[in-house]
Amino acid sequence: MLFDGLRAAYYPLADDGTRNFVDLNTIPDAIVDRVEVVKDGASATYGADAVAGVVNIITKREVKGLHLQAEAGVAEKGYGANQRLSATYGYGDLSEQGFNAYISAHYLKSKAVYNRDLGYPYNSDDQSGICHDGVCGPNNIANGVDPSIGFTGLSTATNVFMVRPFDPSTNLGTGRYQLLNGAAGCGSLNPYTLNDQEYADNPTAPRTVCQQDITHDYNQVLPEQQRWGISGRFTKIVGDSGEAYLELNYENSKSSYTGLASTVRANAPAGIDYSAYSTSAGSTLLRLPVYICARGTVSCDAANGTLNPNNPFAAQGQEAAIIGRLPTSTEYNESVSQVFRAAAGIKGDFGDDWHYQVDGTAMVSKLKTTAKGYVYIQHLLDVIADGSYNFINPSATSQDTLDYLTPTQINHSKTQLYQGQASISKEVFDLPGGPLQIAVGVAARYESLNNPSGNPDYNGPTERYFRLNAFGAKGHRDVESGYFEVSAPVVDQLELTAAGRYDHYSTGQDNFSPKFGAKFKPIRELMFRGTFSKGFRVPSFAEMGALPTTGYVTQTASALPDSFTSQHLNADGSYNTYLTNYSLGQTTVGNPDLKAEKSRNITLGATFQPTSNLSFGVDYYNIKKTGAITSVDFSKAVSNYYATGETSYDGVTIVQDEVDQNHPDAQRRIAFVQGSFINANTIKTSGIDFNAMGKFRLNDNITFTTSIDATYVIKLNTEFPDGTVQHYVDTLGNFNLTSGSGTQQWRGSWQNTVDFGRGSISATAYYTDGYDYSAEDQGGTAGDCSLVPTNYNGDAYQGCRVKSFISVDMTGSLKVNDQFELYANVMNVFNNKPPIDATTYGAYLYNPVVGESAILGRSFRIGAKASF
Numbered sequence: 001m002l003f004d005g006l007r008a009a010y011y012p013l014a015d016d017g018t019r020n021f022v023d024l025n026t027i028p029d030a031i032v033d034r035v036e037v038v039k040d041g042a043s044a045t046y047g048a049d050a051v052a053g054v055v056n057i058i059t060k061r062e063v064k065g066l067h068l069q070a071e072a073g074v075a076e077k078g079y080g081a082n083q084r085l086s087a088t089y090g091y092g093d094l095s096e097q098g099f100n101a102y103i104s105a106h107y108l109k110s111k112a113v114y115n116r117d118l119g120y121p122y123n124s125d126d127q128s129g130i131c132h133d134g135v136c137g138p139n140n141i142a143n144g145v146d147p148s149i150g151f152t153g154l155s156t157a158t159n160v161f162m163v164r165p166f167d168p169s170t171n172l173g174t175g176r177y178q179l180l181n182g183a184a185g186c187g188s189l190n191p192y193t194l195n196d197q198e199y200a201d202n203p204t205a206p207r208t209v210c211q212q213d214i215t216h217d218y219n220q221v222l223p224e225q226q227r228w229g230i231s232g233r234f235t236k237i238v239g240d241s242g243e244a245y246l247e248l249n250y251e252n253s254k255s256s257y258t259g260l261a262s263t264v265r266a267n268a269p270a271g272i273d274y275s276a277y278s279t280s281a282g283s284t285l286l287r288l289p290v291y292i293c294a295r296g297t298v299s300c301d302a303a304n305g306t307l308n309p310n311n312p313f314a315a316q317g318q319e320a321a322i323i324g325r326l327p328t329s330t331e332y333n334e335s336v337s338q339v340f341r342a343a344a345g346i347k348g349d350f351g352d353d354w355h356y357q358v359d360g361t362a363m364v365s366k367l368k369t370t371a372k373g374y375v376y377i378q379h380l381l382d383v384i385a386d387g388s389y390n391f392i393n394p395s396a397t398s399q400d401t402l403d404y405l406t407p408t409q410i411n412h413s414k415t416q417l418y419q420g421q422a423s424i425s426k427e428v429f430d431l432p433g434g435p436l437q438i439a440v441g442v443a444a445r446y447e448s449l450n451n452p453s454g455n456p457d458y459n460g461p462t463e464r465y466f467r468l469n470a471f472g473a474k475g476h477r478d479v480e481s482g483y484f485e486v487s488a489p490v491v492d493q494l495e496l497t498a499a500g501r502y503d504h505y506s507t508g509q510d511n512f513s514p515k516f517g518a519k520f521k522p523i524r525e526l527m528f529r530g531t532f533s534k535g536f537r538v539p540s541f542a543e544m545g546a547l548p549t550t551g552y553v554t555q556t557a558s559a560l561p562d563s564f565t566s567q568h569l570n571a572d573g574s575y576n577t578y579l580t581n582y583s584l585g586q587t588t589v590g591n592p593d594l595k596a597e598k599s600r601n602i603t604l605g606a607t608f609q610p611t612s613n614l615s616f617g618v619d620y621y622n623i624k625k626t627g628a629i630t631s632v633d634f635s636k637a638v639s640n641y642y643a644t645g646e647t648s649y650d651g652v653t654i655v656q657d658e659v660d661q662n663h664p665d666a667q668r669r670i671a672f673v674q675g676s677f678i679n680a681n682t683i684k685t686s687g688i689d690f691n692a693m694g695k696f697r698l699n700d701n702i703t704f705t706t707s708i709d710a711t712y713v714i715k716l717n718t719e720f721p722d723g724t725v726q727h728y729v730d731t732l733g734n735f736n737l738t739s740g741s742g743t744q745q746w747r748g749s750w751q752n753t754v755d756f757g758r759g760s761i762s763a764t765a766y767y768t769d770g771y772d773y774s775a776e777d778q779g780g781t782a783g784d785c786s787l788v789p790t791n792y793n794g795d796a797y798q799g800c801r802v803k804s805f806i807s808v809d810m811t812g813s814l815k816v817n818d819q820f821e822l823y824a825n826v827m828n829v830f831n832n833k834p835p836i837d838a839t840t841y842g843a844y845l846y847n848p849v850v851g852e853s854a855i856l857g858r859s860f861r862i863g864a865k866a867s868f
Helices: 196-201 214-218 377-386 399-405 541-545 562-568 634-644
Strands: 032-038 054-059 065-075 082-091 099-110 162-167 190-193 208-211 220-222 224-238 242-263 320-323 325-350 354-372 409-431 434-451 473-491 494-505 510-523 526-537 549-554 583-589 597-611 614-631 652-656 670-697 703-719 725-727 746-755 759-768 805-815 820-827 859-867
Touching (some): 214 242, 434 541, 562 634
Antiparallel strands (some): 065 082, 065 859, 082 099, 190 208, 242 325, 354 409, 473 494, 494 510, 670 703, 746 759
């Protein structure tokens, strides 16, 4: 991603702890002149990270007068309200006065959207209304009742505490759980009384349980956002042919979202110096003591303590194993990003028709993250030991205790980029097809990242929070580069190009990236083109030195081995909730010995333009990446664990989850798998891009324009060192590359616009292909339906394929006069909902890459522009 041909500082937090990205909001829409996209390999020109091309955002050279814009939008059902304001003022005329200066400011605000705002099934854990061929999904409401099997099993995740006696000889609870506060019952939750058969089949469940729809109560679709910024630019004509500029940008973005009720019974995320602490199993299982003492007491017993009023078994000398979540606090996350950018440059001519250009930029991206409502483990143990948290009546707990239990966590991260580049170019001599042009240039930059861990365990395994990643990374490096470009129009029909770039990194990597291209135009209406290039990508600071980061992948019971699932069945042979409603944590740590990825990129294309208003294009791409950086293959270690019970395999560590309450002696499911990044694989991808455009003048006042863009992915494969190959096209894979959103074979859009002079109406249809419920990096074979969601009976309640999706947006504009323009947008005109995908982990029951804009249903936006 480039701004005016210059690199930009990365956002301080990498996606999934690995993938760097640039915050596009740094450059406001009001000052963007155009966006240039280079689809083929561009490392020869722009260096690392340009393996598959670049996007270059070009800002306006000059703005004249005052330009105002205001708009507001909302979903048809009233949620997701958003507003945007912008103002730009420019003074001066480059052609007449030799200078121009402008300043632009903008403001945006959008409200949060919660799953409970949406229609069924996206607003509930009860999936029993999702059916396929007469088979319906499971009711995953905590302590729910499923139509096919009845009571689904005791949940540990509701906001009502339950307890049972704890046996220190087995580190397990004994007997049945009971409501800790029987008089209060289920409070705001729905009580359900088990029938005799359900009571007999669930030996740990009380007669009455409390049901909770956690997705409905807590899950969030879109965060609340607020963004504002200011930009300015001064451009000056220098001498007869020179032009200099200075541009300044500031952007402030705030985003916040809420999470679940605070967790007290869990496995802590992977630690840095210690093994993850767990209150869900073993000798550290969460429990209420018999006696309580003042905070800091080393040993508490009858001699110096008092009976614990929170523990109903204290009088019998028994500790109480406890399950549930805190009803007194909810997780909350907030990020505030500030971006500071300055860029300056000058270009012109000198000597014998030489052209020069010098540019520089400085960019700093700061990020402040705030987390509230997360339980600090040692403080949890403290308030249990001194009895200051009132588990029987949580609302009676003092605010000081609540603040102590869930202290606010604040973390500061920063990236920096300082870059300078210079180039000279010249038309050397004439060839039959035109002048031979050459360009040479140099560049240097400094880049750094400082992202300390927000949840380290340096002071011990309990001196940290539940549920917050330990992720952190830091590093800095200098990069020096030299590059050249040659353009040779050999004859009128043939143009050849060549480019090369050498990059040297202070961290030890260096690389030369060549690129060759050709354009052949046998007739005026037809042109063929092709490129061959080599590129590279250096490891990110996170990939080389990241502290543990964990991402969660939804587990499908049907994909687990029968030898394991058979140990966790209900009395009627159906799956219990231990199998059907959990996610596997995949933890990855950095590897300082990583080497740069290398790539080879081939593109071939053709453009046919039979008339001036009609054109067709097709482009083929083929990319091969060697030494690809990826996490170790977790799937083999997972399979080995279920087969042998071993918790260490081929560089991967397995962390077991809590025991199944109904089958405490059965093999435990996996909570986390942990491994490092490696240079192990070869990734191959190829595909074809299509486009067509037509522009037809219907009469003197009306013009019709139509355009189609489509992409067909032929191949996306990963080859491992042992020769095995994983295939991802038309599946949910690669989970690491796509965050579980899959590789759709077809994607496309079709836009039609009618322009009638002072106004226009446009409709754009977006198509995304369906895909199979499978992913070879999650086990199984492409197309085998191995990840299809199943109900408690193990029956698939979805077909083997997620359906394709089409949505249509419309926009209309009307120019009232030379100063005022009104416009309106209707997004998702036909109110189509995204197809159900119950396996992807990016969103609940839908694929966010396919349907993020459509999940809100039909929505509207109106706006106005004014120029003076």
